[in-house]
Structure formats: C-alpha cells, structure tokens
Amino acid sequence: KAGVTQTPRYLIKTRGQQVTLSCSPISGHRSVSWYQQTPGQGLQFLFEYFSETQRNKGNFPGRFSGRQFSNSRSEMNVSTLELGDSALYLCASSLRTAITEAFFGQGTRLTVV
Amino acid sequence: AQKVTQAQTEISVVEKEDVTLDCVYETRDTTYYLFWYKQPPSGELVFLIRRNSFDEQNEISGRYSWNFQKSTSSFNFTITASQVVDSAVYFCALTIRSSARQLTFGSGTQLTVLP
Numbered sequence: 391k392a393g394v395t396q397t398p399r400y401l402i403k404t405r406g407q408q409v410t411l412s413c414s415p416i417s418g419h420r421s422v423s424w425y426q427q428t429p430g431q432g433l434q435f436l437f438e439y440f441s442e443t444q445r446n447k448g449n450f451p452g453r454f455s456g457r458q459f460s461n462s463r464s465e466m467n468v469s470t471l472e473l474g475d476s477a478l479y480l481c482a483s484s485l486r487t488a489i490t491e492a493f494f495g496q497g498t499r500l501t502v503v
Numbered sequence: 504a505q506k507v508t509q510a511q512t513e514i515s516v517v518e519k520e521d522v523t524l525d526c527v528y529e530t531r532d533t534t535y536y537l538f539w540y541k542q543p544p545s546g547e548l549v550f551l552i553r554r555n556s557f558d559e560q561n562e563i564s565g566r567y568s569w570n571f572q573k574s575t576s577s578f579n580f581t582i583t584a585s586q587v588v589d590s591a592v593y594f595c596a597l598t599i600r601s602s603a604r605q606l607t608f609g610s611g612t613q614l615t616v617l618p
Contacts, residue, residue: 423604433594433608446605478546484604491538492606494548 394495408469415483422464427478505530509609523581526595537578538596585616
C-alpha cells in the first residue's frame with residue numbers, strides 16, 4: 391500500500407512569488423491535513439480538507455490556501471512568499487469515519503530567498 | 504485551547520539504556536486523543552501509538568511502552584534497551600473530538616542514542 395506522496399520534495403522560491411505544493415493521500419483516505427514545521431514555531435496545523443471542502447483551519451494568514459480534488463489529492467498554495475514561510479510542509483492523510491491516526495508524507499522543504 | 508508540553512528538548516543515552524520521554528497535555532475537553540510520532544532525519548512523521556481519553560490502559564509493544572495518567576495529564580513514552588536506530592525527534596500530540604484532524608503537537612524531544 392503506497393504511503394502519502396508529496397511533491398516536490400524541495401523548492402527554492404524568491405520573496406513575493408507564489409508556490410503550489412501537492413499531496414496524494416493513501417488510497418481510500420479522504421481526509422488531508424497540512425502542517426507547517428519550523429524551528430521556531432514547531433509543527434502547526436494549517437488546514438484540513440475532506441470531500442473537497444475545508445473543514446478546519448489553523449491560525450495562518452489568507453496567503454495560505456488549499457484545495458482538494460475529487461480523487462482526494464490536495465494542493466496548498468502560498469502567495470506573496472515571505473522569508474518566514476521557509477519551512478517543511480507536511481501533509482497527512484487519514485480516514486474520517488473515526489478518530490484514527492494520521493499518516494504523514496515526507497514533506498516539501500520550501501526555502502524562500 | 505489545547506496545549507502539549509515536552510519539557511525535554513534533547514536527551515542523549517548510550518545504547519541499551521532505557522529512556523523515558525515526557526509529555527504533559529492540557530485540554531478542557533473530556534474526550535480527547537493522544538498520539539506519539541517519531542520523526543527520523545528523512546522528515547516523515549511516523550505514527551507510534553494512539554490513546555483515547557477513556558482508555559487509561561498502559562501498553563507495551565516490543566521495546567516501546569506508554570504510561571497514560573489522566574490524574575497528572577501525562578502520556579509518557581519509554582524505550583527499553585535503546586538502539587542507535589531509535590535516534591530521532593519524538594513528538595507527542597493531542598486532538599479533541601470536535602476538531603479531530605487538527606493535531607496540537609508538543610515541541611518535540613531530540614533523542615540521540617550513542618553506540
């Protein structure tokens with residue numbers, strides 16, 4: 391059974407640009423959550439998507455957005471990049487029928503210069 | 504709001520020693536779920552265990568064991584006979600029923616097992 395796949399693994403962007411990250415969940419998992427991991431703030435919840443709808447949102451500015459497709463694949467977008475957006479972005483997939491563990495991908499390492 | 508505290512930032516042990524990672528949580532909800540994840544250098548968070556607030560039974564799985572105590576709001580994790588491959592960052596996390604996919608993580612404990 392394939393795990394959670396995130397692409398790309400590494401990205402370097404310039405301040406002011408925008409970026410799109412992709413996440414393919416485990417087959418059969420319909421919930422996708424995104425997290426930002428930085429040395430200063432640790433792991434922080436960004437948002438969760440289920441059935442193509444955003445269900446929960448963390449405390450991040452509107453520059454951070456996402457979407458989910460009918461095949462459960464998800465993308466997150468960050469517009470007008472700032473240096474502080476440099477982080478490891480992790481995607482997690484899970485079943486939503488019960489409170490179960492989330493399975494994480496290896497993440498996308500974004501560096502903003 | 505939920506909060507998870509991992510007071511130990513870094514721990515170093517010599518191989519074969521036992522090590523306990525501490526986790527203290529805060530929540531006003533009576534139904535909540537606790538998790539431990541391991542993050543090796545590759546970056547992927549690896550799920551280790553999940554516990555429900557209404558299940559205080561402790562668990563042993565191979566060299567791993569967990570001690571959940573609601574009275575002290577703690578969910579500690581012990582590795583017995585540690586191995587070099589156990590070196591990683593370990594995260595404790597919490598979620599509540601109403602926002603089930605929103606994990607609140609502790610700051611993590613970097614465990615280094617020396618040969």
